[in-house]
Amino acid sequence: MTRPEPVRFLRTEPTMAYPEGRLLALRDAQLHVLAPDGWTRLGRGRPAGATWLTHEDAEDWLEREGWPPTLLDTVPRA
DSSP, X not given: OOOOOSEEEEEOOXXXXXXXXXXXEEETTEEXXXXXXXXXXXXXXXXXXXXXXXXXXXXXXXXXXXXXXXXXXXXXXX
C-alpha cells in the first residue's frame, strides 16, 4: 500500500480571467491557490468543478503559464 502524496494538486475550471484555470494545492486538508505573490491560503473546501492533477500535470500547467516548477515544492504547511 502506498502513502498518499503530502501535497495534491487541482486545477479550477477555466474562466474569462483565467482561461487555463488556477492551480490549487491541498496539504494537510488546507487548500491554497497559486497567486502572483506565491501560495495564498483559501480554506478547506474543494471548489466545485476543480479537477485533480498529477504532479506531472501540475508541472506542465506551470510550464505553460511561465512559472518555475520549483513552486510545487513551496506549498505552505497548514
